[in-house]
Amino acid sequence: MFGYYLDLALRSLKRTPILAGLMMLAIALGIGASVTMLAVLHNLSGNPLPGRSDVLFHPQVDPRPADLPGATEEPLDDLTYVDAVNLYQLGIAPRRAVMSSNWLPVRKDAPDSPLAMFTDRATTADFFAMFGVPFLYGSAWSAQDDANHAQLVVLSRAMNQKLFGGENSVGKILVIATKTFRVAGVIDDWNPQPRFYDINDGPFADAEQMYLPFFTWLDLPQDYGYGPMRCWGNDPNAGTHDPKAKQCTWAQFWVQLDTPAQVADYRAALTQYSAQQHQLGRYQREPNVRLHSLLDWLDVKHVIPVTVRMQTWIAFGVLLICMVNTVGLMVAKFLRKSGEIGVRRALGASRRAVFLQCLVEAGVVGVAGGLLGLPLAWLGLWMVRQQPVSFAASAHFDPSMLGIALALAVLSALAAGVWPALRASRVAPALQVKSL
């Protein structure tokens, strides 16, 4: 029966090519717009580290004074110097990394080599293994190097290209902020988006150009800023030049916890640490800790840009308008075949049969509109990629979007077709046959 309906649908559409074309075009444009924005949204809310995100957690504690005006219940994103060091030394997580970022003057260890500023991430040894950073040459530094304040540096592929023309530079010497550093490794392209581990410069900031051991970095003659330092109290700039200021947070901290038991233990340890700090008088507040998993963290921080969310709403508004449009055209289309339907009914077709026949026709329009909409969505994403926005690079067509686009097209066409089909199936046969 389905085959027969399909045949009827194709014949019917062929008979009114303009009307059929308009319906398909309307669905295609709606699908094109909404799938484009859906793909952007899907990519932006995607998992920056597939396969590792489940075991990565972001601990937070609350060292703020009890009566801070305008304070929310949520603890601050980053840690103070004291908490960063204490939690780093807590050591009960299988892996952990404390980190921050700024930029530093760098030159090659050769006479007359030019000085330039490069962005850096100061972190501890586990960073690379914990986040699965791929190495091109050499390797990460060790926990021992962290403890020894070793003057080692890991370069990004791009920085290695710029300074050493892309050769294996392991063992070469760089002068960073007037101190000499030995290149320990060069990593391959690595730039997880959103940059979950530090969203202070916006969630779609790029990874830094080089990596230094955290405690060595703290020893450097500074001040090139201490990352995203935020301070509470009367003076918002109080500690900008002093990383050890009590009222300033600037260090990010991540831990790897492999089992639910480890997560529970770590949460308990955070609470216990907070209680202990409270007893010591350092914390004025009762323990107020968080331990978000990576994906929860992105969710809590609303990393998806507001404009993208708004555009997605608008794109679905466009799809709705396209559907209303299609409903109108389908009513016209089906009513036009009233005579034919009358004959079919008079010859014994049930209302159900007529209804299904019309719905199959709507489905055919949907499939055609969806197929036409795919290249439109592809074009739309290409246009998004041409825009100078931070998230542009992540707007690409994911194979799973193909299926979603087609399903969305067929569903919208069917939804748009239900009511016109119902109306068509209620055509009174006698009246139509008489007027033939």
Added chain:
Amino acid sequence: MRILFQIRPILAALRSHKTAVLLLVLEIALTMAVLGNLVFIVYGTMQRSHTPTGVAESQIGVIQSIGVIGQDNPGTAAGNIAVLRAVPGVMEAAYGGPPLWYAGANPIFLDPARKQAAAQAYEFQGSQGLVSTLGLRVIRGQLLQQDQLPVAAKITDSTEFPVLVTQALAAHLFPSGGALGHLIYDGGSNPMRIVGIVDHLRGGITGRTNDDYSIVAEYLVGAQNLGGGFMIRVKDPAQLPRVLRAAAAALQKANPGHVQSKLFTMAELRANYFKSDLAAGRMLVAIIFILLVVTALGVSGLASFWVQQRRRQIGMRRALGATRGDILHYFQMENLLIVSGGVLLGALFAYALNLFLMHRFELAHLPSHYLVVGALALWLLGQLAVLGPALRAAAVPPVVATRSV
């Protein structure tokens, strides 16, 4: 005026096509709602990107020169300003940053206890010459006098700073007037005395009311080695890129211990500041275009169906003496009536959507003239879309009336 007599019969005819008419009205209403809000957002973005900061933008260039700690450097802050001023084409130079650069507003207090912030304002601090380098216009009070500036080397926690504030901030802090001479406070310990009012200085251009709340302070620099932003103001905007490069080279020569990391004109800074807003605007324009196309397709699709369906009636009317013009006007009038219904309902939808967007995305209130423009656009679109089918209807020969289908 014959067309007006057609309104009753048109309405009567539409009554027998309730569903299709309703769908068209709904489609036009939805289009109007989305269109009105989108145009509002796009226009707001465009308007923002042209809002002036209040400084002499076309004449200002910025050099970011970072001191490398631990590296010997013979340059001094006062010396650097002198070096920059000596570059041919430079009118003024100062140590300090321009608007739109690392712009963030800080809480401002009226009482020294700093209990309750009275405003969130942008603060611009820099060396002597900052105000004239920015090209600010003082409209009341006086400029910052060099002999009254705090000396950078001797600043303590209690040193009082003479400051200029913008007209908007003065009016916000002192609604009854008389801001001149008053002390205000930021998060730091130093009191600030208002000595002059400038017309405009926008630290950021976000569309919020506090964009134009700014405070400007100068201090006298001398032999310190200061790194950060240096600004020049040139006489001739056309020469700015060339003079800026020359100034950067001169500054680097005087400061071998500094790294120059950024060199940009205010025009470049502005372009960069607005680039993602404008990109989002372009995407919305694409969506507006799609919307218009879809609506036009829907209107002309339904209209051609109606023409097809009524061929016999049209033939009869023609046979009974109606002119081609009558038929054409009939369909145009019919479209006008339907679109008008849609526009009325659409105005309602547009406000509802606006309320939703205001609630979720901090969008401003939709001014009513957007609805008027939206209505005009849809009337025009409807007429354009119906023209083809209406012309086809007008071409139906009277003889059709005598044929059976």
